[in-house]
Amino acid sequence: MLKNEIINKLRKIVGSENVLNSKITMTTYAYDSSPFLGKPGAVVFPTTTEMIVEIIKLANKYNIPVTPRGAGTCLCGGAVGVEDAIIISLAKFNRILEINAVNRTALVEPGVVNKELQLAAEPYGLMYAPDPASQNVSTIGGNIAENAGGIRGVKYGCTKEHVLGLEVVLPSGEVITTGGLNSQVDPEIDLTYIFCGAEGTLGLVTKALLSLTPINSDTKTMTAVFATLEDAGACVSEIIAKGVIPTTMEILDNTVIKAVEDYAKLGLPKDAAALILLEVDGFPAETKAMVENIIQAFKNNNSINYKIAKDEKERQDLWKARRAVNGALGKLKPSNVVHDIVVPRDRLAVMLKKVAKIAEKYDIIIGQVAHAGDGNLHPTLYYDHRIPKEADVIEEACDEIIKETINEGGTISGEHGIGLEKLKYMPLAFSQPSLDYMKKIKESFDPENRTNPGILLP
Amino acid sequence: MEKNKLIEIFKTALKEEMLETNVEHNIDLLGSEYKPDLVIYPQSVDDLIKAVRLANEHKIPLYPIGSSSKFKSAVAPFTGGVLISTKRLNKIIEYRPDNMSIEVEAGMKINELQEALAKDNIFYPVEDRFTNATIGGQVAANSYGRKKYMYKSARFYVMGLEFVSPQGELVRVGGRTVKNVSGYDVSQLLTGSWGVLGIITKVTLRVRPIPQKRTQLEYITEDFSKVTEVIDSILKEQISLASLTFRKTDKKYLLQLELEGFVESLELQVNNLKDKYGFKDGSKSQIEVNNYSEAIISLPLDTYCQGLKEIEALKDSQGLIYQGNITNGLVELNSQLLNQELVNKITSVVNDLQGTLVYQGQRLTKKERGTGYIKVLKNLKSVVDPHHILIPQSLVLKE
Numbered sequence: 060m061l062k063n064e065i066i067n068k069l070r071k072i073v074g075s076e077n078v079l080n081s082k083i084t085m086t087t088y089a090y091d092s093s094p095f096l097g098k099p100g101a102v103v104f105p106t107t108t109e110m111i112v113e114i115i116k117l118a119n120k121y122n123i124p125v126t127p128r129g130a131g132t133c134l135c136g137g138a139v140g141v142e143d144a145i146i147i148s149l150a151k152f153n154r155i156l157e158i159n160a161v162n163r164t165a166l167v168e169p170g171v172v173n174k175e176l177q178l179a180a181e182p183y184g185l186m187y188a189p190d191p192a193s194q195n196v197s198t199i200g201g202n203i204a205e206n207a208g209g210i211r212g213v214k215y216g217c218t219k220e221h222v223l224g225l226e227v228v229l230p231s232g233e234v235i236t237t238g239g240l241n242s243q244v245d246p247e248i249d250l251t252y253i254f255c256g257a258e259g260t261l262g263l264v265t266k267a268l269l270s271l272t273p274i275n276s277d278t279k280t281m282t283a284v285f286a287t288l289e290d291a292g293a294c295v296s297e298i299i300a301k302g303v304i305p306t307t308m309e310i311l312d313n314t315v316i317k318a319v320e321d322y323a324k325l326g327l328p329k330d331a332a333a334l335i336l337l338e339v340d341g342f343p344a345e346t347k348a349m350v351e352n353i354i355q356a357f358k359n360n361n362s363i364n365y366k367i368a369k370d371e372k373e374r375q376d377l378w379k380a381r382r383a384v385n386g387a388l389g390k391l392k393p394s395n396v397v398h399d400i401v402v403p404r405d406r407l408a409v410m411l412k413k414v415a416k417i418a419e420k421y422d423i424i425i426g427q428v429a430h431a432g433d434g435n436l437h438p439t440l441y442y443d444h445r446i447p448k449e450a451d452v453i454e455e456a457c458d459e460i461i462k463e464t465i466n467e468g469g470t471i472s473g474e475h476g477i478g479l480e481k482l483k484y485m486p487l488a489f490s491q492p493s494l495d496y497m498k499k500i501k502e503s504f505d506p507e508n509r510t511n512p513g514i515l516l517p
Numbered sequence: 518m519e520k521n522k523l524i525e526i527f528k529t530a531l532k533e534e535m536l537e538t539n540v541e542h543n544i545d546l547l548g549s550e551y552k553p554d555l556v557i558y559p560q561s562v563d564d565l566i567k568a569v570r571l572a573n574e575h576k577i578p579l580y581p582i583g584s585s586s587k588f589k590s591a592v593a594p595f596t597g598g599v600l601i602s603t604k605r606l607n608k609i610i611e612y613r614p615d616n617m618s619i620e621v622e623a624g625m626k627i628n629e630l631q632e633a634l635a636k637d638n639i640f641y642p643v644e645d646r647f648t649n650a651t652i653g654g655q656v657a658a659n660s661y662g663r664k665k666y667m668y669k670s671a672r673f674y675v676m677g678l679e680f681v682s683p684q685g686e687l688v689r690v691g692g693r694t695v696k697n698v699s700g701y702d703v704s705q706l707l708t709g710s711w712g713v714l715g716i717i718t719k720v721t722l723r724v725r726p727i728p729q730k731r732t733q734l735e736y737i738t739e740d741f742s743k744v745t746e747v748i749d750s751i752l753k754e755q756i757s758l759a760s761l762t763f764r765k766t767d768k769k770y771l772l773q774l775e776l777e778g779f780v781e782s783l784e785l786q787v788n789n790l791k792d793k794y795g796f797k798d799g800s801k802s803q804i805e806v807n808n809y810s811e812a813i814i815s816l817p818l819d820t821y822c823q824g825l826k827e828i829e830a831l832k833d834s835q836g837l838i839y840q841g842n843i844t845n846g847l848v849e850l851n852s853q854l855l856n857q858e859l860v861n862k863i864t865s866v867v868n869d870l871q872g873t874l875v876y877q878g879q880r881l882t883k884k885e886r887g888t889g890y891i892k893v894l895k896n897l898k899s900v901v902d903p904h905h906i907l908i909p910q911s912l913v914l915k916e
C-alpha cells in the first residue's frame with residue numbers, strides 16, 4: 060500500500076480523476092496478458108511529458124518503483140510491476156501530433172493505439188508497417204518497448220526498423236530527445252535503438268518519431284498444403300533463397316490445421332502436415348513475377364494443393380484459417396503456454412520437426428504456428444492447470460524446446476520479450492560476460508533500479 | 518609511459534609480428550597529428566583480448582581502427598597510446614545463404630564481402646564508395662551510402678555482434694535470426710558507438726538479393742525553380758527510388774535519379790518519368806556527396822528545397838551550392854567561397870529549417886537532446902570502461 064501522502068501528491072500532478080488506487084482497480088491492473096501477477100500501489104494516467112517528469116521525481120524522492128504500461132497486452136509479464144509500484148499508464152497520453160507525407164513520418168504520443176496510426180496514415184497512401192496481431196489495442200509505446208513484430212514483418216521488419224527518434228524520460232527524471240530526421244553528418248552515438256526492446260526498464264518513451272511506408276498498389280495471397288514438414292520447410296527456404304521477399308509467410312502445422320478445421324469447417328485437409336499462407340505486395344508487374352516464382356517453389360517441393368486468391372473475397376477466405384487459430388486452439392484444453400522461439404530461417408523445418416517430436420515424447424498437444432519468413436515459431440503447449448502433473452510435464456517440455464532452439468543457432472524470444480517469463484532462460488542464451496554487459500547498461504541508465512525492476516535481466 | 522616500456526608490456530603476451538612501431542607507414546589515412554606509440558595487429562580474438570587486458574592493467578589508451586578513413590572525424594589528435602587494427606581479423610565465419618545472413622570478422626573489407634556474396638546474387642546494401650572500408654569501421658560508424666533512402670544505414674543490417682568489452686571480456690549479443698528480442702539490443706548500442714563502448718570482432722549481417730535491375734536517369738536545366746519543382750514532385754511519386762542527387766556546374770543544374778527493383782516495373786516507371794518530366798537515360802558517373810566534407814548541410818526532406826532557395830537568395834551566395842544528395846537530405850557547399858558572415862547566415866537558415874550544418878568538422882547548428890543525453894552516455898562509458906581505456910578523447914563523448 061502506498062501512503063496517502065504519496066497518493067495525494069500524485070493527484071496534484073495528474074488530477075484526482077487520473078489516479079486509481081482502490082483495491083478492486085489494483086486487482087485489474089495486476090495483470091497483463093501473461094500468467095504473472097503484480098500488486099500495484101497506484102495507477103496514474105499522465106497526459107504530458109512534464110507530468111511524467113514530476114511523477115518520476117516523486118518516485119525517486121520516496122524510492123518507489125515505477126512501471127510504464129500501455130494496453131497491457133504484454134505476453135511476458137513486463138507490464139505488471141513489483142509490489143507497490145506506481146503503474147504509469149500511457150493510455151491517455153495518446154495524440155497523433157503530426158503525419159508528414161513528404162518525410163513519410165508520424166510524430167505520436169506513446170499511448171496511440173497501433174491501429175489508430177494505421178487509420179490516420181491511410182489517407183496519405185501510407186501505412187505504419189509494424190502490425191502485431193494485437194494492433195487493435197496495443198500502443199506504440201508498448202510496441203517500441205517490446206520491439207513488436209507483425210504479420211508483414213518478413214518484408215518490412217519489426218518495430219525498431221521504423222523508429223527514427225524518441226523523446227524519453229530517463230529514470231533520473233531528465234528528458235532527452237534521440238535520433239531525428241536528418242542524416243548523420245557529425246559523429247554522435249544514437250541512443251534511440253537501445254530503448255527499442257528494453258521493456259520499459261531504461262526510461263519512459265513519451266514521444267516517438269516513426270517512419271511510414273507507402274502502401275503498395277497490388278497484393279496477391281496464396282496458400283499451399285504439404286504432406287510433410289520437410290517439404291514445407293524446403294519450400295520456405297527455396298522462396299527466401301530465390302530472392303522473393305514476401306510480405307507475409309505463415310505456416311500452420313497438422314495439430315493446428317486439424318483444430319482449425321474442427322472449429323471453423325473451412326475444408327482444410329486434416330491429414331496435411333503443413334499449410335503455408337503467403338502474401339506478396341508491390342507494383343502489379345512485381346507481384347506477378349513473385350507469384351510465378353512462388354508457384355514454382357510450391358511445385359518443386361511437392362505441394363499437394365495450392366490456391367491463389369482472385370479477388371478480395373477469396374483473399375479473405377484464405378486468411379480465415381490463420382485468423383481462426385486462436386479461437387480453435389482455445390478449445391483443446393483450458394490452459395496453454397505460447398513460446399516465441401526464433402531460429403535461422405534455414406533451420407525452420409528442422410525446428411518444427413523437433414518440436415513435434417517433443418510433443419510425442421511427452422505425450423502432450425503442441426500446436427505450431429510460425430512466422431516462417433522470419434524463422435519465428437509460436438509453439439503452443441496445451442494442458443489442464445487443474446492437474447498439477449500436467450503443468451510439470453509442460454514445464455519440462457518447454458525447457459527442452461528452448462534447449463533445442465539454442466542448439467539450432469536460435470534464440471529464446473523473437474517478439475514477445477523476456478519480462479518475468481523467460482528470465483530463467485537468459486543464461487542459456489547469453490554468456491555471463493554478455494549478461495554482465497547488459498547489467499551495466501541498466502546500471503548506467505537506472506542506478507537505483509527503480510524503473511520497471513525485476514524483469515528482463517536475471 | 519615511455520614508448521619502449523609500453524612495447525615491452527605488449528611483447529609479454531603477443532608475438533612480435535603483431536606489433537608495429539612504424540606507424541606512419543602502416544596507417545594510410547591518419548595525419549601526422551596522430552602519434553600513437555604502437556600499432557597492434559591481433560591475429561585472433563584471443564590476441565585482442567590479451568591486448569585489452571594489458572592496456573587495462575597498465576592504463577594505456579587504446580584506439581580501435583579499421584581502414585582509418587573516418588577515424589579522424591571522431592577522434593581528436595593524440596600522442597601516445599596504441600592503435601589496435603582489425604586488419605588481420607578478416608575471415609568469413611558463417612555464411613547462410615538460405616537465411617540471407619553472413620557472419621564476418623570486423624576487419625573484412627566491404628569489397629571482399631560483396632565479392633563473396635555476389636556469386637549467390639546477394640549483396641550487402643550499405644554500399645560504401647570507399648570499398649576498402651572495414652565492416653567493423655562501417656558498423657562502428659553506422660555508415661550509410663548514396664542510397665540511404667532505399668537501404669537506410671548499417672545498423673539495420675546488424676543482427677548480432679561479438680565484441681571485446683573495454684575491460685577485456687568477450688561479449689556476444691544478438692544472433693543470426695532476423696527477429697530477436699532476447700535481452701537488451703546491445704548490437705544496436707555498439708553499432709554507431711564509434712569504438713568507445715567495445716571493440717567489435719565479429720558482425721552478423723542480414724543481406725539481400727541483388728535487385729533485378731538498376732537504372733539511372735538524368736535531367737538538366739538552367740532554371741533553378743524547375744529544379745526544386747521537380748524535386749518536390751519526384752518525392753511524391755510512387756517509384757522505386759534509390760537516390761536523387763544534383764550538381765551545379767556553371768549555370769547548369771544536373772539532376773540524377775536512380776531506380777532499383779524489378780525489370781518490368783522499372784520499365785513502366787522510367788517511361789513515366791521520361792514523359793512527365795523529360796528525364797533522359799543517365800550516364801554512368803555518379804554524383805557522390807561526401808557526408809563528412811568541409812561544409813555540409815543535412816536537412817529533413819520537407820524543408821530541403823526551402824533550404825536551397827534560401828541559400829540561393831543570400832547575398833554573395835553565387836556558386837556556393839555545389840551539389841547535393843536530395844534523398845539523403847544533404848547539401849554540400851563550396852567551402853572556398855565561404856566567409857564568416859555567410860557562415861553565420863547559413864547557420865541561421867539551417868537552424869530555422871531544423872537542419873544540421875557542419876563546417877570544418879564543427880557542428881554550428883543547435884542540437885537539443887537535453888543535458889541528460891550526454892550525461893547518461895558518460896555514465897555508460899564510465900561503467901563499461903572504468904579506466905577510460907578506449908578512445909579517451911573521442912569526440913562523441915564531448916559535451
Ligand SMILES: Cc1cc2nc3c(=O)[nH]c(=O)nc-3n(C[C@H](O)[C@H](O)[C@H](O)COP(=O)(O)OP(=O)(O)OC[C@H]3O[C@@H](n4cnc5c(N)ncnc54)[C@H](O)[C@@H]3O)c2cc1C
Binds near residue numbers: 169475
Ligand atoms: C492477442 C495478442 C496478440 C499479440 N500479437 C503480437 C504480435 O503479433 N507480435 C508481437 O510482437 N507481440 C504480440 N503480442 C504481444 C503484445 O501485444 C506486444 O508486446 C505489444 O507491443 C504490447 O503493447 P502494449 O501497449 O499492450 O504494452 P504493455 O503490455 O502495456 O507493456 C509492454 C511493455 O512495454 C513497457 N511499456 C509500455 N509503454 C511504454 C512506454 N511508453 N515507454 C516505455 N516502456 C513502455 C511496459 O513496461 C512493458 O514492459 C500479442 C499479445 C496479445 C494479447
Ligand SMILES: Cc1cc2nc3c(=O)[nH]c(=O)nc-3n(C[C@H](O)[C@H](O)[C@H](O)COP(=O)(O)OP(=O)(O)OC[C@H]3O[C@@H](n4cnc5c(N)ncnc54)[C@H](O)[C@@H]3O)c2cc1C
Binds near residue numbers: 659
Ligand atoms: C572516398 C571515400 C568515400 C566514402 N564514402 C562513404 C559513404 O558513402 N558513406 C559513409 O558513411 N562513409 C563513407 N566514407 C567513410 C568510410 O569509408 C566508411 O564509412 C567506414 O565507416 C569507415 O570504415 P573504416 O574501416 O575506414 O573505419 P575507421 O575510419 O578505421 O574507423 C571509424 C570509427 O570506427 C571505430 N572502429 C573501427 N573499427 C572498429 C571496431 N572493429 N570496433 C570498434 N570500433 C571500431 C574507429 O575507432 C573510428 O572511431 C568514405 C570514405 C572515403 C575515403
